Amino acid sequence: MPPRSATDQTLEQQNEEELSSLHSKIKSLRSVTIDILDDSGRQNDQLDRTGNIFTSFGNSLFSTQRHHSRTMAASSTLRQYRTIGYIVGAVVALWFVLKLWHLGGGGKAPVDADYGS
Structure with missing residues (x-):
């Protein structure tokens, strides 16, 4: 194996630095992606709870309206x-x-x- 020149060593060192920088950016991107996934999960849960509350309110309102209609029809x-x-x-x-x-x-x-x- 021939000895490596100074240029080869410099290029190899630059490649290692760029690879390290790229690895750090990938870790950062992964962290942001996980945070976005967690936040979207929390927002979906909140939307589900809100939908359930509105459904319950709608059912209650419908029941009240039905009761009022029966009361007025009977009176x-x-x-x-x-x-x-x-x-x-x-x-x-x-x-x-x-x-x-x-x-x-x-x-x-x-x-x-x-x-x-």
Whole structure:
């Protein structure tokens, strides 16, 4: 085997350094990939839990609506009108209270900056 020249040794050393640098980049990339995989797993779990919560809420809402429909169907028309009247009355009363609050000083007009006129 012929002796290696200084150029060959320099090239071999540069190759080793580049290989070491590449190995370090691969380890970094692997770590980032694992972190992304773990994060996507956590996000999928969160989405599953959120989906389950919304499904449960939808089922509860449907059950409440069905119960309300049965109650209203079984009750007299007078009870339905009374319920609608209570709702409309509450909205009108709230509007009236807010209107009085606004007129009574709850919503003050901006002060005019021009005092000399």
